[in-house]
Amino acid sequence: MTRNSRVAQTIAATLTGAIGLIFLLPLVFTILVSIRPENEPVTQGSIFFGSEITLSLYQHALKIAPWGLHYLNSIIFVGGTLLVQMFTVTCAAYAFARLRFAGRNLLLVVILLQLMIPSGVLLVQNFRMINRLGLFDTHLALMLPYWGSAFGMLLLRQAFREVPIELEEAARIDGANLTQVIRHVYVVNAIPAYVAFALVSLSSHWNEFLWPFIITRSEDIRPLTVGLNKLIKTTDQGAFYGQLMAGTLIVITPLVILFLLFQRQFVESFARSGIR
């Protein structure tokens, strides 16, 4: 290795470490603040851990919102969304990947419109649509707009196309019906695409705030992000930042753990999500 490139290596490593640390700092800071005694200035006690390590801020945060209920609601929201999406997306992907029918291209374009006019910007009209359907403040209202997914359909259509058609023909000769063909030929051969779609869907809905906030009113329905909002609004008045940090950690921890477990799958899934 030449001297020049060794210098370059050192510079690159230093730069990586510096940026990495800066990026980590907010998370570290959040954790440290959440386990300090309440309202203790940073100058008091140990810089990192204060005069003692305590979970009292978590207890405070737990009192402000029913986090257990919000957890349940978030799980219902992302789980219910994903479950139905899996079904609708599989059906549509199979049709567009393997069947020929009149109007196929036109109908494909109509579905792809979802990518160009995402539900997120249609907040106002979708709010009205849900109200008209009489679904305001229900679990169904949260999930319904997401049950059709052009992104998932595209992802799976691509995966289905890569399955050799001979496999389907062989299954048909063995007497498999449509459901069996889709399950045993296509689904099993497209698992990576399903994982990618699932991770993108789960994380984006787990993190969603505006839609759940406007479409629900009662705590029986509202997911974690809306609970966090309540904590933020309490903080506005008195700057109880410690408990806000504790609450934030309550909300983000599951996804961070999920990410640590499935780091590679996450990165690969997100790399395919640009068209979402």
Next chain:
Amino acid sequence: MIAGAWRQRFVARALPYLLIAPTLTLVLMFNVLPAFNTVNDSLYKPARGLNAAGKPPEFVGLQNFADILDDSHYMGQRFLRAFRNTLVFALATVMLAVPLGLLLALLLNRPQRLRSLWRFAVFYPALLPLIGAASIWSFIFSDSIGLANAVLRSLGLPGLNWLGDRNLVLLSVIIINIWKQAGYFMIFFLAGLQNIARELYEAAALDGAGGFQQFVWLTLPLLRRTLLFVSVISFTFAFQTVEQLQALGEGGPADSANLLLYLIFQNIAERRNWGYVNAMTLVLIAVVLVFTLGNFLLFERDERGR
């Protein structure tokens, strides 16, 4: 027998439509129809079906658009400010977060000690809910006890009122977004880098090209498509990411950091502003539609070219 055969043919004919029906219906209900309703409602005052009882909605043509583009109108003032902020926010994301994402990809593409730690460090912000990320940063930027001011003061500089000063608050929102998105953009560049054949670099090195020259003449041209793609999605995403404002002073003071979608969200329950809300939404749709469509056509053409 004949009836059975006929039924079978009918099922075969109808099958594709049955399979796509759920997706198609939902897209029509929650994307296409609302888009048409947005156009329609933007032409009425206050709007169809939402006016005071008994009073028919009034067709006003393009008056709502004229109003939101009028700097002396109460909604025009707010719209123009939010639109300008959104443009600044989006362009800053493209010009700062995208190059940072590229830099991170270059740094983290090579084998090194602690690589998975650094990859986690730069990618985890992308996983956080925007509102959670913002709540963390609301503390970092807080006046008296925040980390940002602690750093400034330790350097002997005066602390800043990051979220209260109207000249600084948009900058704070931009900083948070760069932190949040750079790692997400990085993964597209990592994927792009992995598609470049090693031999190209070896050949370039043999020809005497140094690291910097290799980057300018080899890496950048080969990543051109990725760069364009990421720039466009970062631009369009910026028009849709506004939830952080909920934890950062709600776009204030005086709309100095307000963003278009958040302004729409703030007015969602204001019956008298319904026409304006729809006109503003239409502007938002137009921007997102044009850029996403452009990217999509480019992307598709690429796919076919392969």
